[in-house]
Ligand code: DX5
């Protein structure tokens with residue numbers, strides 16, 4: 735499968751976001767992962783629409799916008815207009831609205847649509863939508879903060895999506911991804927890898943991304 739590395743801007747220096755985007759692109763990143771938090775779905779408050787719009791103006795790779803917000807129906811249009819190329823919302827918010835119209839809205843804007851599940855959430859919640867989704871994001875930490883430890887217990891959900899449900903779209907893993915955890919994710923069936931602290935915190939992001947790709951390739955051979 736086509737593997738992608740998406741450094742998470744959450745661990746970037748917010749006073750120098752333009753330079754940080756350029757650093758990730760020069761290092762060989764495939765997507766920029768942009769964590770949007772509303773202080774309600776998760777405790778933290780981070781990036782909003784104006785920042786996404788400014789990032790879009792200078793980014794030369796896709797913006798992967800991860801909405802950790804209670805009401806994605808209310809805000810999707812604004813993030814799509816701001817330039818999200820991939821828009822992810824959370825299955826735990828499905829009590830607020832229906833997934834299908836939102837997925838259709840994302841596609842109508844020319845973006846890719848993804849649903850995410852928290853570590854405690856069953857993959858059963860995304861099964862009805864697998865045919866429409868471009869990607870499923872499996873969280874491997876509690877959403878809201880960078881720098882947490884990877885939770886291996888979520889890998890079973892990736893395996894079930896691939897092996898039992900035959901999902902052939904992208905499966906993204908987000909949280910605690912590093913040179914030590916990435917191979918297990920790839921082996922389980924993930925092909926899109928988000929990393930904040932391990933990449934923006936690396937002394938040399940390019941060589942760290944190279945190590946990530948070597949680990950993925952090695953897991954494919956084993
Ligand atoms: C957490 C965010 C992640 C975060 C990952 O809620 O969704 O994208 O930036 O950070 P690390 O890679 O440091 O766990």
Ligand code: ZN
Pocket residue numbers: 742767768769800908928
């Ligand atoms: Zn994220």
